[in-house]
Amino acid sequence: MVYDLIIIGGGPSGMSAAIYGLRARLNLILIEKMAVGGQIAVSDNIENYPGFPSLSGAELMQKFDDHAKGLGLQIVYDEIKDVSDNGDYKILHGVEGTYNSKTIIVATGASPKKIGIPGEREFTGKGVSYCATCDGPFFRNEDIALIGGGDTAVKEANYLIKIVKSIVLIHRRKEFRAEKIIQERLNNAKNVMLKLEHTPISINGTKTVESITIENIKTKERNTLPVKGVFIFIGIKPQTSFIHVNKDEYGFIKADPYTLMTSMPGVFCAGDACAKKLLQVATGVGEGALAATSAEEFICNYC
Ligand SMILES: Cc1cc2nc3c(=O)[nH]c(=O)nc-3n(C[C@H](O)[C@H](O)[C@H](O)COP(=O)(O)OP(=O)(O)OC[C@H]3O[C@@H](n4cnc5c(N)ncnc54)[C@H](O)[C@@H]3O)c2cc1C
Numbered sequence: 001m002v003y004d005l006i007i008i009g010g011g012p013s014g015m016s017a018a019i020y021g022l023r024a025r026l027n028l029i030l031i032e033k034m035a036v037g038g039q040i041a042v043s044d045n046i047e048n049y050p051g052f053p054s055l056s057g058a059e060l061m062q063k064f065d066d067h068a069k070g071l072g073l074q075i076v077y078d079e080i081k082d083v084s085d086n087g088d089y090k091i092l093h094g095v096e097g098t099y100n101s102k103t104i105i106v107a108t109g110a111s112p113k114k115i116g117i118p119g120e121r122e123f124t125g126k127g128v129s130y131c132a133t134c135d136g137p138f139f140r141n142e143d144i145a146l147i148g149g150g151d152t153a154v155k156e157a158n159y160l161i162k163i164v165k166s167i168v169l170i171h172r173r174k175e176f177r178a179e180k181i182i183q184e185r186l187n188n189a190k191n192v193m194l195k196l197e198h199t200p201i202s203i204n205g206t207k208t209v210e211s212i213t214i215e216n217i218k219t220k221e222r223n224t225l226p227v228k229g230v231f232i233f234i235g236i237k238p239q240t241s242f243i244h245v246n247k248d249e250y251g252f253i254k255a256d257p258y259t260l261m262t263s264m265p266g267v268f269c270a271g272d273a274c275a276k277k278l279l280q281v282a283t284g285v286g287e288g289a290l291a292a293t294s295a296e297e298f299i300c301n302y303c
Pocket residue numbers: 008009010011012013014031032033034035036037038039040041042043045046047048049078079080081107108109110111131132152155156239242270271272273279280281282284
């Protein structure tokens with residue numbers, strides 16, 4: 001069987017592509033390796049998705065899921081490991097099976113970047129975390145460190161300050177890159193100590209995290225601060241290694257801005273997997289819509 005469209009990834013951009021594709025009456029499936037929802041499903045609160053002043057990531061993605069399933073979306077749980085081009089159609093090689101499709105939308109998003117310092121890997125799950133909503137409650141009334149200075153880091157710090165005793169926020173630049181509105185909220189918090197122009201050197205402990213060593217990037221002075229947890233939000237890396245199309249130096253897929261078609265004809269990209277300036281739900285959803293519309297057009301031209 002050859003589908004019209006296979007969407008890889010069930011985050012916001014994949015679900016948006018599914019809604020547009022199903023309304024265009026394409027014969028499609030969505031393949032997801034874990035659970036529908038993507039990265040945003042672990043966020044406690046979203047305040048910048050138009051029409052919803054405040055709701056959790058899980059609530060938002062439930063609405064996407066209900067909408068797509070209401071249109072008849074069929075989800076296949078599998079992880080795609082490779083894609084080959086047969087000329088007439090593409091073959092997707094999964095762990096569980098192979099799938100044929102005239103077009104593909106790569107909506108596989110991204111996963112958290114690691115710092116690569118001593119202690120990070122050893123203490124992951126034992127004090128080191130990349131998810132505030134998942135692990136924040138384990139650090140109730142404890143001192144923690146948070147590393148990063150972008151939107152996600154500052155937003156997650158705002159969530160954690162309601163739970164923990166104190167946060168030392170470590171950022172290598174002189175100022176944050178996060179939205180001003182969430183920075184202001186953080187500035188008003190009493191239990192946050194800013195360590196700007198500092199970089200983490202090691203995460204220390206025996207069985208679990210006991211401290212973090214940081215260095216002033218100008219003076220090179222080092223300090224070891226006692227903390228029970230270290231939350232890391234230093235950016236993301238795209239999950240695109242399975243597809244052989246043109247990418248930027250970090251692995252984000254390069255696509256034509258007008259159609260979102262990649263260097264492999266019939267393969268489109270949407271969301272955090274694509275190279276662009278702003279990686280958010282709103283941008284991913286827009287790209288999902290555009291990619292599905294372009295896929296429909298590609299099929300019509302090709303028929
Ligand atoms: C903690 C946190 C807070 C955030 N807060 C906000 C916010 O407030 N507002 C906002 O707009 N954005 C926020 N973001 C960013 C937002 O989550 C992302 O921009 C958005 O989720 C990107 O959607 P996506 O569909 O492109 O990718 P993802 O959400 O990454 O979804 C990709 C999906 O593809 C699946 N997948 C990956 N590889 C494969 C494969 N090979 N085979 C099958 N399936 C695969 C994954 O399991 C995943 O479900 C936040 C992110 C984080 C981590």
